[in-house]
Amino acid sequence: DSDMALPAMDAKEIIEHFNRLDNEEKVMVLGAVVCATVLVVYIARSLGSICGGLPSEEDALKQAMPVLSVHLSRFGNEKLGLCLRSEGSYATITGIGDGDLVDNWNQIQTYPEQQLRNGDRIIAVTSGGKTCRD
Numbered sequence: 001d002s003d004m005a006l007p008a009m010d011a012k013e014i015i016e017h018f019n020r021l022d023n024e025e026k027v028m029v030l031g032a033v034v035c036a037t038v039l040v041v042y043i044a045r046s047l048g049s050i051c052g053g054l055p056s057e058e059d060a061l062k063q064a065m066p067v068l069s070v071h072l073s074r075f076g077n078e079k080l081g082l083c084l085r086s087e088g089s090y091a092t093i094t095g096i097g098d099g100d101l102v103d104n105w106n107q108i109q110t111y112p113e114q115q116l117r118n119g120d121r122i123i124a125v126t127s128g129g130k131t132c133r134d
Helices: 011-020 023-050 057-064 101-108
Strands: 082-086 091-096 125-127 130-132
Touching: 091 101
Parallel strands: none
Antiparallel strands: 082 091, 125 130
16 A cells, blocks of 8 residues: 555654654664564575585675785895785785885785785685696
């Protein structure tokens, strides 16, 4: 029925409307929100198990995290300047040396998203045309 349609409201209007409710009405609204949230989670998990399960944490991170390709060339005894922690199929950056090759790379990047940072994961290294993933 078109008489039952709710008017479109922005977040500010919703908050103002919520604040005008008495405590019993607020409890009912919050209860409905919790029930709806539980239902959405249940449906998502059910669909995940029907469609082959939810992705592993590592697979989900691969999908969510952008991949940055960094091209570095070392000359002589120049230090790379990375502290790494091995974590199975990848290495995590735990430190970057001041004034070393990676620090210099970071300083010339136009956008912060292009810089290497602590916590970034190295998933492959190519040297001499060969790629190492392990």
